[in-house]
Amino acid sequence: MTLSRKTRHPIPALALLLCLTLLLGACERPEIHRDRFLAFGTLVELNIYTADRELAARASESVRADLDYMHRAWHAWEPGPMGRTNELLATGLPFSANPSVLPLILDAQRLHEASEGLFNPAMGALFALWGFQSDDPRGPPPQPEQIRAILEQMPSMADIEIDGIRMRSHNPAVRLDLGAYAKGYGIREAMTHLRDMGVENAILNAGGDLIAIGRPGNRPWRIGVRNPDGNGVLASIEIKGDEAIFTSGDYERYYLHEGERYHHILDPRTGQPARGTRSVTVIHSDAAEADAASTALFIAGPEDWPRIAAGLGIDKVMLIDDNGLAHMTPAMERRVKFEGSAPEIRITPLP
């Protein structure tokens, strides 16, 4: 075959090339790969938009392994690095902090201060007293004098002195329970790992709280926000880039005792489940901060949440109060689209 003969027939060659290109396109169509499994003590859902099925499978394994490791390391009431840290804090003596828990404790101190003490994971003894340090919490609620005994000791993140890797507590009542923060920190770290593996578009949802990166093709990710009364979806939110959505609700962990409902979001000022709020939803670039903020804003309640949100640097907040009124920041209002009948809305700018 000569060069001149090749140039005489460009159409079949081009057609063949086009066919092969289209065929390859058909084989490598990107799609959303979904996986659901139990990890971190909750239901985890991983959605990855990719054409690489093998990458999606490896990513699922990575998330499982990461969350299992972090769950063991940070568990508040089972033996492990966090349990050992609590034992050493109770002695009041200085010790070298475990590297798996030190970054969390440093971050938690900063968020405790920024939230005016409403986010206070040093009150592990209070969570235990209420029966919420259990996989299946049950009543009865504690006696008022038991609660008062813990509040009088005022355990606080500020009682922990940290110098490099050395740590000590100046209050023997300090007992860490990072349940309101560890999940956000954990899925942030797991997502960072996925990025390192080459995942560019994904949602990682752990127990209803999620972090998203990228987008599935040409459209944004579509997220439903469940109604706090349990009936379907209240609103939808679109995510076009890297963001986290966290909700703290009184329906998540609770028990009933003599007709009264006791939920797990405890107010460190009263020692009681925080009242006045059904749920708080936060959109923020950092999942760990969104996790702590949703708890602190729930405790702050319908009057004080704007001040606390401003202190934490969170500008997208929706708080549903006990009367069903939706309090929102202007930035949140622009992102939320209510499904079905919208609740009454009050827009409150941050101070």
Next chain:
Amino acid sequence: MMMTRADALVILLCSLLVAGSYAWLWTPAAPATQVRVVAGDREVARLPLDQPRQLEVAGPAGITLVEIRDGAVRCAASPGSQGICQQAGWLRQAGDMAVSLPNRIIIEVLGDEWVFDSVNY
């Protein structure tokens, strides 16, 4: 420019191959017809939604009873003290699910027609 019969045959075969692969690979997903039951880290059943049946699934806390009837599935009984698995009710849409954390069991309806990519709660 001349095109031989062989060239035409190549184009025809390619066209058929491409059309066939698109029909095969790009067929829209069928509506939700299956339920997947996961116990711990293992899928223990994948069942059609149009055939009534009951399935007992063992977990660390006891037995979870899965019931399929009238194109839907539910968690009919489960050992958790708060009945969260049963409260999910009848599941029939793709993505619907019931979960028993104490018994480490997930019951989920499979399919591609999801309204939301993920649900925040």
